[in-house]
Amino acid sequence: MRISAASVFSLFLAAVAAYAVVSASAWPVKAALFPMVMGIPLLVLALVQLILDLRGKTGPAEGPAMDLALSADVAPEIARRRTIAIFAWMAAFIVLVLLIGFPLAVPLFMFSYLMLQSAAGWWRSLALTAAAWGFFYGLFERLLHFPFGAGFIQTWLGL
Amino acid sequence: MLDALIDGLFLVLQWKAFSLMLVGMGVGFVVGLLPGIGGAATLALMLPFVFTMSPVEAFAFLLGMHSVAATTGDITSILFGVPGEGLSAATVVDGYPMAKQGEAGRALGAALMSSLVGAVIGAAALAVSIPIVRPLVLTFGSPELFMISVMGIACITSLSGLGARAQIKGFAMGFLGLLLSTIGQERQSGSLRFDFGLIYLWEGLDLIPVLVGIFAIPEIVDLAVRRTAIAGDRPAGKLGAGVLEGIKDTFRHFWLVVRCSAVGVFVGILPGAGGGVAQWMAYAHAVQSAKDAKDRSRFGKGDVRGVLGPGAANNSKEGGDLIPTIAFGVPGSGAMAILLGAFLIMGLVPGPDMLTKHLAVTYSMVWTLVIANVIAVLLCLAFLNQLAKVTLIRGSLIVPFVLLLVFVGSYTANNHIADLLVTLGFGAFGYLMMRFGWPRAPLVLGFVLGKLAETYLFISMSRYGFGWLTQPLVLVLIALTALVIAYPFIQERRQRIAKKAHAD
Numbered sequence: 001m002r003i004s005a006a007s008v009f010s011l012f013l014a015a016v017a018a019y020a021v022v023s024a025s026a027w028p029v030k031a032a033l034f035p036m037v038m039g040i041p042l043l044v045l046a047l048v049q050l051i052l053d054l055r056g057k058t059g060p061a062e063g064p065a066m067d068l069a070l071s072a073d074v075a076p077e078i079a080r081r082r083t084i085a086i087f088a089w090m091a092a093f094i095v096l097v098l099l100i101g102f103p104l105a106v107p108l109f110m111f112s113y114l115m116l117q118s119a120a121g122w123w124r125s126l127a128l129t130a131a132a133w134g135f136f137y138g139l140f141e142r143l144l145h146f147p148f149g150a151g152f153i154q155t156w157l158g159l
Numbered sequence: 160m161l162d163a164l165i166d167g168l169f170l171v172l173q174w175k176a177f178s179l180m181l182v183g184m185g186v187g188f189v190v191g192l193l194p195g196i197g198g199a200a201t202l203a204l205m206l207p208f209v210f211t212m213s214p215v216e217a218f219a220f221l222l223g224m225h226s227v228a229a230t231t232g233d234i235t236s237i238l239f240g241v242p243g244e245g246l247s248a249a250t251v252v253d254g255y256p257m258a259k260q261g262e263a264g265r266a267l268g269a270a271l272m273s274s275l276v277g278a279v280i281g282a283a284a285l286a287v288s289i290p291i292v293r294p295l296v297l298t299f300g301s302p303e304l305f306m307i308s309v310m311g312i313a314c315i316t317s318l319s320g321l322g323a324r325a326q327i328k329g330f331a332m333g334f335l336g337l338l339l340s341t342i343g344q345e346r347q348s349g350s351l352r353f354d355f356g357l358i359y360l361w362e363g364l365d366l367i368p369v370l371v372g373i374f375a376i377p378e379i380v381d382l383a384v385r386r387t388a389i390a391g392d393r394p395a396g397k398l399g400a401g402v403l404e405g406i407k408d409t410f411r412h413f414w415l416v417v418r419c420s421a422v423g424v425f426v427g428i429l430p431g432a433g434g435g436v437a438q439w440m441a442y443a444h445a446v447q448s449a450k451d452a453k454d455r456s457r458f459g460k461g462d463v464r465g466v467l468g469p470g471a472a473n474n475s476k477e478g479g480d481l482i483p484t485i486a487f488g489v490p491g492s493g494a495m496a497i498l499l500g501a502f503l504i505m506g507l508v509p510g511p512d513m514l515t516k517h518l519a520v521t522y523s524m525v526w527t528l529v530i531a532n533v534i535a536v537l538l539c540l541a542f543l544n545q546l547a548k549v550t551l552i553r554g555s556l557i558v559p560f561v562l563l564l565v566f567v568g569s570y571t572a573n574n575h576i577a578d579l580l581v582t583l584g585f586g587a588f589g590y591l592m593m594r595f596g597w598p599r600a601p602l603v604l605g606f607v608l609g610k611l612a613e614t615y616l617f618i619s620m621s622r623y624g625f626g627w628l629t630q631p632l633v634l635v636l637i638a639l640t641a642l643v644i645a646y647p648f649i650q651e652r653r654q655r656i657a658k659k660a661h662a663d
Contacts, residue, residue: 006595013331020338023353031350034613035341042334045327052327070377070593071385079384086383086558087587090376093566094579102567110559118555128556132563139189146571 007053017043101151167522183224191231223531233270240378249438253465268405270470277471278532280420281478302627305615306636314443316601336605367572368581376586389550423472427479441472
């Protein structure tokens with residue numbers, strides 16, 4: 001038996017299915033029917049996959065079809081570090097939007113990313129940030145008049 | 160009828176209608192590149208502008224915009240792996256790997272040319288079928304529509320894994336997609352399901368953040384990890400040369416394009432199914448038409464047939480969508496429901512009048528679909544070489560732009576900040592799915608079709624009990640579904656036997 005990251009993922013899916021089935025069992029029949037009918041086979045399939053993962057049984061020609069594959073050219077340790085970094089940037093962008101709203105978060109995020117992560121240099125970063133902001137402003141503010149909400153900070157300051 | 164067809168053409172070619180169509184196309188082109196604010200949302204935003212227009216001008220403007228948004232949605236799907244139109248995700252699966260292999264030009268050429276063929280077939284279907292479609296649509300009740308949903312999911316799921324064990328993952332993801340679609344208020348009893356006490360979840364998860372998260376974010380992460388250009392270190396010369404090759408591919412696989420266009424028209428006619436379903440079903444058909452398991456394994460790794468099928472269906476479904484909207488006032492999708500609003504603003508009542516009194520207006524719509532697509536494709540082809548060069552730009556410069564597209568797009572779908580968290584959450588989930596070899600397509604299709612399937616199942620059960628299972632058309636559809644599930648195994652077995660016979 002071998003506990004791998006893949007088996008933890010299968011276990012997670014089984015847990016989701018189990019939660020769905022247990023929750024649905026407390027609902028009226030009309031509401032419970034569909035989640036039950038979908039949840040039970042999902043639970044069974046996830047458990048079967050979990051057993052296969054734990055036994056380390058995956059044939060070489062049994063990967064997914066009709067889907068992309070992640071690149072395997074980068075050393076795993078570096079890939080892991082870069083993956084965490086990009087997810088951190090995405091989370092930071094969401095936090096920025098929450099704090100200062102889209103119209104300010106867009107240029108601030110663009111400039112920070114280009115300077116710190118892309119090492120694009122001052123002028124290039126400024127030019128690309130201006131282009132991104134121009135596109136954002138032109139399309140959403142001028143053409144579509146899209147209502148972007150204010151951030152927490154503006155709301156707090158009463159702006 | 161021929162007079163009306165010609166009148167329809169001249170109505171569209173009047174300078175004001177034609178100019179408005181070009182304006183609509185310009186708007187459609189830009190918004191088509193953004194994931195969230197797709198065709199339906201733009202139609203809604205532009206609806207107030209049609210009050211002062213005549214019916215022909217209004218439909219030239221709205222349909223021109225809508226059909227171009229569907230075409231340009233494929234561009235970001237291929238170049239960045241980000242589904243431009245919310246529902247053009249199926250093009251990503253083979254289009255983006257082609258871009259990674261330095262064949263962005265070929266993929267774009269194939270997508271655009273197949274889109275054009277699809278649009279023409281869709282428009283022709285609209286023109287021909289209006290008088291005869293009524294009995295066909297009325298044959299399909301809730302039981303049949305439920306079985307078609309099941310068949311669509313089975314089709315994608317059975318083809319999403321190589322080998323019997325990989326099918327476990329495919330079917331599990333299909334069920335998970337269906338399960339995710341049950342989040343929120345249940346329509347019949349009003350019960351809240353899996354809402355975790357959050358008002359945001361009462362309406363259920365929105366398609367755009369889920370789709371964009373699952374498909375775009377893993378690609379962005381991959382690009383950020385590689386730190387190369389999308390096309391890697393491949394030479395620039397190959398990119399532009401591929402455009403013509405992509406166009407030729409459309410004609411090399413012409414019957415596949417025609418069949419996938421037919422799939423698009425058919426799904427478009429069905430109420431509620433929408434463009435995403437059409438694309439995935441066409442993609443599944445393209446995969447299914449592979450000669451053997453080895454040929455099938457090329458899909459997902461940059462097979463041009465995986466671009467041609469969804470490209471054709473994406474635009475042919477527009478014609479199909481319009482059929483029930485015009486003929487019965489029953490919109491086939493969200494975008495068509497908004498278009499129905501335009502009919503009412505114009506004082507037109509969909510139904511028999513559109514086939515008699517306003518037949519020229521109806522045919523002007525057919526012509527708008529054709530002309531808008533021809534112009535869009537010709538313009539795109541002129542700039543494709545330049546567009547394809549985007550794949551040669553350093554990845555770290557592209558990433559922040561694509562992230563912007565993803566998050567702004569997700570937000571603009573509902574104007575809800577929580578959608579950003581859903582996008583990120585499903586992005587992380589999609590990344591793990593790819594890491595551990597779980598296919599994403601069945602999950603998306605299950606999610607897209609889940610609400611519809613549940614409604615159809617509920618109506619069928621309420622009306623017929625279990626008796627609906629014995630209706631003749633349902634039995635045919637059950638048999639077809641079983642065949643669809645068994646097909647990869649049958650194909651594998653036949654191949655094994657043939658190999659053995661060959662060895663002997």
